[in-house]
Amino acid sequence: MTQLTPARDIDVIAPSFKRRHSGVTSTVIRLVPLQAKDIAITACAPELPPEVPNLAPGKLLGLPRNGPSGARVWHARRNVEMVAGLALKYLAGKRLKLLFTSAAQRRHTGFTRWLIRQMDAVIATSAKSASYLEREATVIRHGIDCDLFQPVDDRAALRQELDLPHDGPLIGCFGRIRHQKGNDLFIAAMIEVFGKHPDAKALMMGRATPEHQAFLQKLKEDVADAGLSDRILFRDEVPIADLARHFQALDLYVAPQRWEGFGLTPLEAMACGAPVVATKVGAFEELIVEGETGHLLEIEDGAGIAEQVARILSDPAALKAMSKAARENVLRRFRIEQEAASIIAIYRKLLAA
Template identity: 35%
Template sequence: MAPPGGAVLQVVRPAAGGIRRHVIQLAAGLPERGWTVEVAAPPGFALEDAALPHPPPVHLIPIGSRLNPGEDLRAASILRRLGGRCDVGHAHGLRAAWVASLAFGRRKPWLFTAHNLAPPAGLAARIAVRTALGRAAAVVAVSRAAALSLAPLGMPPSRVHVIPNGVDVRRFARGPDRREACRALGVPESAPLVAALGRLSWEKGFDVLIAAAPRILRACPDARIVVAGTGPAEAELRAAAATADAAGRILLPGWLPDASVLLASADVAVVPSREEGQGIAALEAMGAGAPVVASRTGGLPETVVDGETGFLVKPGDPAALADAVLRVLSDEALGARMGQAGRRRAESEFNLDLMLDSLAALYSRLAPSTTA
């Protein structure tokens, strides 16, 4: 029997990186589970480059990154009209949740996903968030850490559904093509490859990896450190890489259309975040079979098992980060064991199908008329 389904409207705040990838996964996987997808997002949120077989309609709404009563009410008015086309609304991020609460209230079932740790907020923001969460039919967090961060905003962790992000391990099934990755990056195929990728912003901590690079390269002079991505800290990171004692061995190739090739070719993947809701980059690295060195912060300890699938280190500590990377690079058998364990963990605990099935089931519970 076909699974129950309906129509879901994904409501997105200004976002790049993890939230955007998450929405792309939903747009690709939910139709197979009976749910059609539409997206309401601010200008600049595009899915044209996502290679989706059936791209969903994207409706533009003027939702910004900060509270703006006039714009928020205008966005809510548009969203309310779009809501007539859907059975369930799904807001991603606290700003999207606030606008969804204005648009839907309790008249239409909608849920909110916390992708990141809730930041400290002033009184007005706390009141807005508390109001929004109180109107949501369900609250989801991508990790226990993200769920706990909502408690000061009036949402007890016991009321939060923890549904981790998922990774499509099938992307890496063909195995690593190291030659292809090294040729594209312009590095020797024999060079130990340290890979990091994500949005180049302060909270991702890529400056910590660049600060750790001299210590890594003194011990392993043939290594190459690749930091892939774009973002507001890109110029600063390029300047730091140019002045580091690295002789051109720190590479910032920008955005990569297929990061899976880089991850599958990496000897170690690094996730040096200062704060992290869960860490999609860590999940993808594990799916690719790469050992992961990550910060012990936010949801990363729920993803990376210290000493088994990689190592966890103190956030913002270049020396500790370098030493953990060198432990992996200096022991090929250890790196292989950790990579295999990480892939098994990604397949069993963070499989994309598990995430999609859990969300589709939650949608059906919120919109029981779709089961008729």
């Protein structure tokens, strides 16, 4: 689908300049089509799926100086996009209100702090992210498409379709494969747990970039040395269209990260009825209700991950109750419609200023 709204009538531009798929790309892909139903918004990216309204970056300079409401909103999510917004405003003379969403949970560099000070408004994706900002920010947590990410009636049939083991519990760990994501903690925990739960299986799915291939290879060797290559499976990342089905195939999800900005995968898993065992990074402490929808552990606590996974697998009734609670928690607090509406309210406030 090409952009339906003429460029001159656009009120909000949401840039995403990185060509490689990332969390920001996912955010833009999820939000912009939904927001476009209520406000004249377009993404601005090199390449996006056809259903996402998109203005080619090369056309930015050709935009009229004013938007239909006067100034347009430029919603940046990376430094490079904040820089581009400032250049368009002060060098190209475009009337823009600059908005930045921050997910980082660390002290920003001096340059980033300067960029953030130039923004007209700031959104933080979690209370923890907001605590690292040196200015006022509105906390708007990410949401999930709960119609796409929802439990299925027959997990065994779905697993057969996906060529996954269809008997016994299946534990997942998805996303980029690298040290900071804690994949090694997941593998070590699964090796320990599977000695006590011979029917359990695990799926680690994601892409390792060239610099992390040795790390991935070591994980595969550890699994082979433990004699578990038929029970701990490795798969490359799948197209976005197939991602929800893999979450739906899981009984339990593990998020063992050492560092994370926000971290959507626990929400995606819980929306599909899979409780989550996670470390206390990103927004995980704000997403998971301890003891009800999963468990939270300190960073690097691989033994704790193994203990909690084993405990959950040993109590099918508790797992069923946590599965129900996980889904209800996302429905109540983390629907994507709530996120989209909250961000649109910021847009409208800036457009009216």
